[in-house]
Amino acid sequence: MVVSLLFAVILTAKSSHEKTHKNSGLHFAPSSRQTHGSFRFRGVIMSNNQQEKSSKALSEARAIVGDDLFASFEPDLAGGVANDHGLTEVAHDVRRLEAGHERTNGFAKIFAKALTANENGPLSDLQFVAKDMYALAGHENHFGSKLRLGPANRHAFVLEQLLGGGARLSGMAKMNEMALGPHGFNELDGHVLNPIAPDHMPGGSSSGTGALIADGAVDFGLGSDTAGSIRIPAHFCGVVGYKPSHGLVSRRGSMTLCPGLDVVGPLARNMEIMLRVAPYLLREDPRDHDQHALSYVDEPLKPMRPSRLGYFPELLADCPERTAKAMNDMLTMAGSHGVDLVAIDGHPFGHLSRAAIAFQSAEAYATHRDHLDGDLIHDVTVRQRMQHGAGYDLADHFLLSKARDLALVQWQKTYAHIDLLLMPCMTIEIPLRQSYEEADPDGRMAMVGSITSLSRPVNYLRLPSVVLPLPQLGSLPHGMQLLGGYREDLSLLQHAAWMEAELISA
Template sequence: MDAVEAKPGPLHGLTMALKDNIDLAGVPTTAGDPRNDRPAEKNAFVVDRLIEAGAVASGKTNLDQYATGLVGTRSPYGACHSVFSDEHISGGSSSGSAVAVATGEVDFALGTDTAGSGRVPAAFNGLVGIKPSRGLVSTSGVVPACRSLDCVTVMARSVSVARQAFDVMVAFDPDDPYSRRLSSLPRARSGSGAVVIGVPDRPLDLDPLYEKPWQQAVEQAQKLGTVVPVDIGPLLEAADLLYSGPWLAERWLAFGDKLDDVGEVDPTVRAIVRKGAALTASDAFAGFDRLAALARASEPLWTEVDALLLPVTETHPTLTEVAADPIGVNSRLGRFTNMVNLLDLCAVAFPGPARDDGLPFGVQLIAPAGHDEAVIELAAVWCGEPSRALPEPAAVVQLAVAGAHLSGQPLNDQLVRRGATLARGARTAGDYRMFLLEGSLPRPGLTRTLEPTSGRGVEVEIWNLPSAELAGFAATIAPPLALGPLELSDGDQVLGFVCTADGADPGRDITDLGSWRAFLDRA
């Protein structure tokens, strides 16, 4: 490309490469398919932001065709290998972007990450890879792979440079229907004190050369905070859904019409994605239902830890191994990455201790959506890079919910969209009664009796709601419900949903069931 003068700004003079499914004005966006040879009319939204901030686009990079793969070998332009070994893969699908950064050709590079494509190549080339929360970085001007899950990611040789670019990339884009505004949430877990890092409570079936650096990584985590074992079973099961559920149909929708030309389409990409054509609407809803159940099962994990530490992959395959079993090897590489976007999480990958043979070993820190800054900061501390003072957590109000606002219930999104986080489960004091309220949406109402009782109380969830959101949230509550003081079984006083006397119909008393979920199960 012709030389371009850098604009003034926070990224002035930094060079960048773009995965070739991201638009750069005047350059074809091939997505690894030579038939796509028409130059892009304008820059992708995120590219415009980076250029305006002073970065200089050096060119486009190779990828697994249509961003379908974690190996970096599914391209008509040839396979990429790790900069550490000619025999080992670079990882994909953002293979060329990782190589361009690892060789020093550019300061940072953009990739995309649907199943792990911004973290696997980072791990295999000794880089930092930031995978933002879904919708935090616009995908306008990006060729979709699985549009509801796609994220633009950034790779660099340091957390500092990756973070500089990330800061510029984050912006709401009204033209991207998947773009969303997310409050920056410094901690994934309520409370204060030392950082708590979760590690799997089970063997991980790692390559023998990975076992030692993984144990060393866990020991390193213990120097940063408290390490606790956690159940990652629901996460691993969710990872299996990405290529066995309805999201294959979304890939088929994105580029299935391109798969008929045998001469131009990678045969492995065709074999994987064409399965999406046979999926039905009932298959889709079955997949969504299963994912919702797994998301619910994983929720307790995030009340215990600030971040989850995992290897990026189980192994680092050779080019020969991928050629012998292209689908099987690729599937194994996604075991610890596929679930992150499905479960609406953010992640940052970075180098862990090296293997005994000198090849890199990558680890990742994962947290719920909106906690990007927290995991990036933790990665910076881990890597011995300058720390950045994170904003103090916003003042919060503890809010008890008992019905339609419980996690997984129809109105829970009203809390989540306002930045509320689940703190813990609890029960009310024993003298509260629960009544079934009339209306199109079934809901319970809690009313305190005038005389003491020996009841066991009603099950509630305690959510931390930013104080600034309280007034707006209260305005959504319809009578006979209102917000008022509510006493818990341990004597704590919190704000909660209470029911005025006109809604407390003795004929609709459901207190004996003990919880709203028990009522729904019975109904």
């Protein structure tokens, strides 16, 4: 049902996209077919007075929203934050961080001293970085782009929680321009390097975060994930990445790319660190009305064996030989520990991926169309991907959203009897940096599609996911992707920790 439903939806959306809409998106523009003081908007005759009111309404809406599309890089309505921003500076080894930057080109900024709000907190032994899209009071974010909004007046909610727990912020990490790209290339700030496989991509768009953790410069970091931007760097760099269920973690104080798909989340050196960090991110933010937090007592998370582990043989067969072998070894070992293995015939990810591309294109364009004027968007591929959404209108977005809701319901019913799903993060090897650098725009777009084909559908379905590094067979890192049920993030994290402890590290 999921496959047939989405196939019909995709064909409908595709047909709509193939039309030429000068007045695409959510704004109105005059048509050439004007008659008797009125104009036509997608088949609807509107009077000049109606058009004027519509334009005024949209202008007023823009004024209200402003740059809050970047999620609260604005002064606090209650009067702002104290000048010291509630932070303490703590000495850290700047030379070690600079050495890590030389190997990865991963830092957008290294702080002279680490920042924390609780020197003796439970996380005070951990150093971390934040992708340069999280508001830090007094710091101006660059978003890997030419965009400048001035210094932030507040911390992002997730930064507040981590700093309050004692974690020590060493700096801000580089990212793909406007958080759009799975490769780690940035023509403005310089490309991030993969410290484990220097000739290969580091993954993106949370490229600096993944690379610095893999290098050992920091213990964990904050990333974001719209189509795989946490999980892909984790896979490419051999670290752990956690994409929460959509809406579970507050995004207040972080950049928006595609609000219906965006999630914020952590990457870490291992699951032990991840289990310590994740509860801080899952706390309720009373000022974020888009968040739907879990109701649970903030207790330590512990590894937990899954009872039933599902997998897709067809996807494993499509993987590079070394990755297929490593994942099959995981299944064999899980079975030897008493886990019931459930082979699942077929999969809907091709159809889901196409629907996700359409959904992301529509929302990214609606969010950033004003930034497409002039040369504010530098990267040609980023510009093309955003402009692709100009062909979708509100009706198309509604259709894709409704199909998404139905697909999630059907997914939950189909896999309700399974605790955990194991699948590849992607079915290709980590691409060489040179292959992307030498590709033309069409080749680059095709490469983006191949890299994200199995991560993007997870965002569309709103599901939580963890990427765990597999035992390295050969010179390149690789990982496996674990999926949990919608809003079953705590169980997913505990199952992933069990798999790392019993099947990978043992």
